Amino acid sequence: MTQPPTRRKRSPSTASTPAGTGTVTLGMVAKAAGVSPSTVSRILNGTATVSPEKREAIDEAIRTLGFRPNPVARGLAGGRTLSVGVLTQTINSPFYGEALRGIEDRLEVAGYIPIFVSGHWHEAEEHKAMEALMSRRVDGLIVLAGRMSNDALQAYSQQVPMVVVGRELHTDRIFSIDFDNFTGGLLATQHLIECGHRRIAFIAGDPLHKDALDREAGYRAALERAGIAFDSALVLNGDFTEAGGLMAVNRLLESGLAFSAIFAANDQTAIGAALGLYRRNVRVPDDVSLVGFDDLAPAKFSVPPLTTIRQSVYEIGSEAAAAMLDMLKGETPAAKLPPPELVARESTRRVAR
Amino acid sequence: MTQPPTRRKRSPSTASTPAGTGTVTLGMVAKAAGVSPSTVSRILNGTATVSPEKREAIDEAIRTLGFRPNPVARGLAGGRTLSVGVLTQTINSPFYGEALRGIEDRLEVAGYIPIFVSGHWHEAEEHKAMEALMSRRVDGLIVLAGRMSNDALQAYSQQVPMVVVGRELHTDRIFSIDFDNFTGGLLATQHLIECGHRRIAFIAGDPLHKDALDREAGYRAALERAGIAFDSALVLNGDFTEAGGLMAVNRLLESGLAFSAIFAANDQTAIGAALGLYRRNVRVPDDVSLVGFDDLAPAKFSVPPLTTIRQSVYEIGSEAAAAMLDMLKGETPAAKLPPPELVARESTRRVAR
């Protein structure tokens, strides 16, 4: 059924025989255009100026032969592979998946290809993944959060340009993309306060994750500005997962504490919390208002649709990729993310004071 | 802030100078072990048997030098890149994302790396993506559904081994992984019938997708076996998305037709349908029972948790990868998927007849 994997056999003849298989090489283009391979390479990379006539002839040859440069050979010869490594945590995470799409789209138009590897929030795995990327000679690295130490990241950044997302790490070799999680947390909480809520619980995210901390800071700031006393008993541990949200809400309910609203550190947590409330016959939003964070796809179709903070995860990805492309060109990157924004849906409701 | 992307400079000296940068080459290993480069290559690839002493010396040299073969050079020289291309549709799809994880995990242990590209259900994009993969010299191709014609796929399969998922396409160069969607559709519908439902609506999936058709066939077969007349008015168009499910349910409700249960062609559709029902104050499962298909992560945490058909999407991915590895070894692949299984949660309920 199958055949051995060899597919291109070594031909003993000279390199640039146009008669060969389907592979069109740069050398063949050169021969067809009547120039040297170097000249072809030059126009391909814009390394030097070439005379209009030759340029014309080469363009034509490329077109008629259907030549496509071989990235593998390029990688060997020039040290550039036109690929950038992306260290993500779970390839199928609703959050990071969205960012990956942004990265992919943005890199593609520049002719770069992303190589995704997963760390699964596990330091050893992240190292393995990074090694795989480095041995693949990626031209750059985009790191989405993770557990690896800053020192380790900086070490890698000595070898290739690096963009990091969701971590506190700025150096002259590392460009950092930051979303304004603090303001997001502030907006979410303020929305609940404006709705008349005063007893607002918060289900935190992964405490090792900077985003989670910033969101919590926003929550506390909003309470303070409204003159509402902070009650640490209303802050529950979470881990950015649905299961974590569900368990947190169970603990909250069992505590017997009064509360009329919950701000969850991300949508997944909120969705888990919604299920927990449903199970105990607490209605959303009639009995308890609920706010999430991220505005991922599921938020729009949850029952009820979730009020949340929109942060354009897709754009975070595409901006990270854009920054990487800038660095690759030797330019100083500059990312501009849209500010966080409240999306009011049906999981929150105004209450009488 | 940034530096130009060049990082490995061409040294005018001979290739194998151990004094150079951090890059350890095969040649350096050879020199250190006192053998020729070919011998090192041989033990690396198991191409031939070498004397135990040399083997020992080489292993040692590899270890002390920390040598890691360069996949790029390997790709150029040997035609193998130790990478397999994966044509998916959307990198962040909850369904395919799960499969990607299976692929990634399975390939990793074999030293292969997946390169994911997205086609977005768009034939032209799929072709572009395929070209990108081919120019990258991937050793194999895993295709997850898509719009590209079978002929086009077969053409690619002439160049590299191929595994396809979710399509009707078997040739001697293509290995096809199939999940038993028919039985899944049957089980879902039979569950509703056993609960006492007789007016069961079906929200179909993408009609261009084989899985969708098989599931519908299962639905019809179950009705027939139970002696329930098929009513085409109870079959709604859908497209495997939440929005599609929502719109379908709206049409169903507006039609005024009697029904007490809905079988949706996938979980996403079911979740959209659940929202549509909620919006019109139709309660699940009290007024209408609802069944999905796939048992993706969101199903477990929807409100109410969704009764669905479990198909292990992760395993579909890992089996596809395993099959690819078999083909790469020149062996005949054999995939064994677990059978579909009903997962009864809280969105279905028994009714009085």
Add this chain to the structure above:
DNA sequence: TTGTAGGCGTTATCAC
């Protein structure tokens, strides 16, 4: 069993 000598397709260096 082991070494030698190309060659993979492209880029970079250095003369012209």
Add this chain to the structure above:
DNA sequence: GTGATAACGCCTACAA
């Protein structure tokens, strides 16, 4: 501006 020529790091006939 343009063309030889030598790498890049590895693999694989071929010879020994």
